[in-house]
Amino acid sequence: MLQEGHKDHQGHQPPEPLPVHPAIIQKARQKRKEKRQKRSLERKNQGEEGGEFVGRKRLRKEVTPSSPLRLVIDCSFDNLMMFKDVRKLHKQIQRCYSVNRRAAHPVQFYLTSLGGQLKQNMDKTDEGWVNWKDITVKTEAYHEVVVKEELVYLTSDSPNVLTELDETKAYVIGGLVDHNHHKGITFKRAQELGIDHAQLPLNSFVKMNSRKVLAVNHVFEIILVYLEKGNWQEAFFTVLPLRKGAIPLGQEGIATEDEEESDRDAETVTPNTTGNEQDQQ
Numbered sequence: 294m295l296q297e298g299h300k301d302h303q304g305h306q307p308p309e310p311l312p313v314h315p316a317i318i319q320k321a322r323q324k325r326k327e328k329r330q331k332r333s334l335e336r337k338n339q340g341e342e343g344g345e346f347v348g349r350k351r352l353r354k355e356v357t358p359s360s361p362l363r364l365v366i367d368c369s370f371d372n373l374m375m376f377k378d379v380r381k382l383h384k385q386i387q388r389c390y391s392v393n394r395r396a397a398h399p400v401q402f403y404l405t406s407l408g409g410q411l412k413q414n415m416d417k418t419d420e421g422w423v424n425w426k427d428i429t430v431k432t433e434a435y436h437e438v439v440v441k442e443e444l445v446y447l448t449s450d451s452p453n454v455l456t457e458l459d460e461t462k463a464y465v466i467g468g469l470v471d472h473n474h475h476k477g478i479t480f481k482r483a484q485e486l487g488i489d490h491a492q493l494p495l496n497s498f499v500k501m502n503s504r505k506v507l508a509v510n511h512v513f514e515i516i517l518v519y520l521e522k523g524n525w526q527e528a529f530f531t532v533l534p535l536r537k538g539a540i541p542l543g544q545e546g547i548a549t550e551d552e553e554e555s556d557r558d559a560e561t562v563t564p565n566t567t568g569n570e571q572d573q574q
Contacts, residue, residue, distance in 0.1 A: 360520055363401040363463035364389075364513055365435045365444075370469040370478075371409035378470035379410040383419070386468070388510035390425055398520040402428045403463070405435040411468075436486055439463045446490040447512060450480035453491040458519065466512050473506075498526040499533070507533075 366386060371379065386404065393399045407430055415422050431438050446465045458464070465488075467479035483490040493515060495507075507515075511532055518528035 360398045360400050360460060362458060362460040362516075362520065363403060363439065363443075364393075364516060365403040365405055365439065365463050365465045366468045366509060366513075367405055367435050367446075367465050367479075368408075368411055368468040369406035369434060370467065370471070370475075371406075371411050373475055373478075374410070374470060376410055376414075379414055380418075381470045382468055382509065383411060383414050385470075385509040387419070387422075389513040390428060392510070392514050392517060394427070396517045396521070398517070399427065400517065400520070403435070403438065404428065404430045404468075405433060405438055406431070408432055435463070435465050436488065441486065441488055444488045446479060446483035446488050447493065448479040448483060448490055449492050449495075449506060450477050451483075451490040451492045453489075454494050454497070455491045456494060458516065464516065466509055468509055470508075494525050495529065499529050 366389065368382075374382070390402065393402050429438075436444060443461065443463050444465060445459075445462050446467070448467065465483075469475065469479070471478075480490060493507075493512065514532040515528045518531045519525060522528060522531075
């Protein structure tokens with residue numbers, strides 16, 4: 294490199310550098326800005342949910358499930374929902390996908406019976422879903438994808454209470470946002486198919502001021518936290534939004550409602566109209 298005042302090897306003074314036109318500088322800056330925006334958008338698309346970026350922590354490009362446990366969202370209730378509820382279910386599924394990608398112990402994630410309004414909405418509003426990693430998407434029903442002996446349908450109407458998770462099982466979450474219009478439907482379907490069923494041990498740890506029905510993503514997240522912590526109470530109170538009035542048993546006199554709780558749980562609606570809202574949990 295030539296230093297200032299030095300001559301080249303032929304004894305010539307190097308020419309003065311030509312001034313760069315301001316328009317060229319501005320154009321280069323604009324290109325760099327566009328590249329940064331493109332990279333930012335690509336990162337955001339990997340971790341967003343319904344247009345909302347769920348965190349700054351960089352997602353792993355590939356996640357090898359560290360738990361053999363399977364979580365299945367049963368999407369066979371499409372014809373029972375209004376389109377606004379289908380959109381809510383879509384957002385809850387997006388939340389499930391995002392938290393599983395970030396989880397300490399990600400599970401094997403399945404969507405079954407995908408079609409109808411739900412798939413149409415996913416194709417229209419979230420074209421990138423077809424590139425999701427570490428998820429199995431099927432048009433077939435869950436009992437056609439997994440052998441019945443390995444299935445456990447999670448429904449709050451079941452008399453059976455889970456005390457621990459069996460990682461050889463596939464736990465099914467009903468993909469239904471029904472605003473209590475179809476109470477008992479998931480329990481009934483599990484019985485008709487002769488499939489094992491159970492409810493999360495919510496009553497053993499939590500006093501709820503609203504109906505004990507949780508959104509799809511709530512159930513999904515509770516199980517992920519339990520797999521990491523091994524503690525049901527910690528799992529419930531890590532996931533449940535305070536505005537649902539969740540209180541530890543024995544502390545029923547303590548007010549816990551917090552209207553400022555952000556809607557981090559992907560379109561979970563207010564207490565008496567919660568998503569899954571199914572009879573799942």
